[in-house]
Amino acid sequence: MTPDTPRRTVLDFIANLDRRFVYFLTAVVMLIPIVSKLEFRPPMMLQAEKLFNYVEDLAREPNKRVVMISLDWGPQTAPELRPATLAFLKHVMYRRIPVVVLTLLNDGRGFTEVVPPEAAKVVEDARRAEGVPANEIEVLYGRDWINLGYRFGFSDAIRGMAGNLIEYVRSDTKRKPLEEYEIMRNVKGADSFSLMVEVTGSVGIFPAWLQWFKQTRTMRFALGCTSISVPESYTYLDSGQLVGLFEGITGAAAYERLLSERLGLSPSRDTFQAMTTQMFGQGLIVLLVIVGNVAYFMLQRRKARESTT
């Protein structure tokens, strides 16, 4: 090192961390909870609790109206949104509230066929453990839930279903006419539903549901969104258009906690672990930002000192 070469200190190293080092650190930190199977207990989330209580209220109604859930997510946002979908479906199926499943995204079609049976299995296992009579255990397709699959047309599909769902959709994914299913007996349009739950990480889909699916009777909306779109969702909470919200993976984990503590349903370990992993990632970001700024300030002070001497 020549006398003119600036001296690289630890401060310089921290303030200008190589990006490959940050990537490596991220991978290591996020692998810790995955490898060690570490799980944090989810916090109580007010919005998740509001939605939970609303579903409980619906379950107490003598003539339970159908609820709808739109799985408008694909593989990209599945780690955050699949747990939210699963938690909600477990709840309504357990409470025997009929649920209509569909998606407006082509990517979501496969998940409409996988996630509801998964939820049904958890509910059936819980009923078996509770000693429910054998003929009341099964969550039946066509009576307790139905899959309308991928509906092409975005806002136009929403408008069509809001007016006359049976006429617009005509058949389910098994290509049987909707009129043949018990669950669709009293369904016409948006008026027939008590709750519409949109689960999405995409911009613009939920406002489209709000604009086009609202009809004359009391029907509420709920939203499951990725952590990054939580701030936008608060606008709809503030206006009272949302009855509750899954705030990313933490909201889904909080809902699982409620299902476990209040209904005795076995919680999804994957959801808790995904939340913990995300927490580790967020913790690392907070730590890096603080350390980076401390190093930056100390370097600035050193430079100021050196320039005066």
Next chain:
Amino acid sequence: MTKYRLIVLVTFLGGLYFFFRFFLPPHYGGDYLISKQTWVSQVLNVMGAVAVGLGVINIGMVYGRRVVRKEKEWPESLALLIAFVTTLVFGFGDMVYRDQNTIWNAVYEDIIFSGIFTSLGTAVFSLLAFYITQAAFRAFRVRSTEAALIMASALLIMLGALPIPVLENVIPVWLGEFRTWILTGVNVGVQRAVLLGAGTAGLIMAVRMWFSLDRSAFGGRGAGA
């Protein structure tokens, strides 16, 4: 009638339907237009399906030409075409033999959708975690008052949402309340302003499209050109 005028006319008539559907009072034709909504939706679905068909032909022409002429990046084009045709064939097979245990369902659902598409989609999106960490580390430096405000609110919101057991007694209660205030107060006002701006821009854009004033839709031609 030229092709350009036909497009302008159809666009105007299409826009006219939606305009009157919303603005006509129920007893002055509004109800009638609403009753035709399902029919209009089906027409739009058919048009969308035609557009998808055009997209398929386009993919075949663009990437097929590259492979046949061995142009630059032809192996990638070949991979795209093979993936496209395989998904198409097994996708149709899965549709025909729905709810049956055939090779079509197994290949499409287990290999193409769950094995390849879902895994690749999730893996690519997970790269965001690395980029966000790196970007946050580089960008959140207190170089000005504005940067300090943004960084402080971002940090406090993240800290307020971290349910780490060891920090439960360390993080003060007011931090959670502060997070709620930022999200329900400051954030809501800003989001509404953004939405209002975007909505107004969308309305202007819609009017321009309706009257075919937007020249980009006609490849540079049009009334506004």
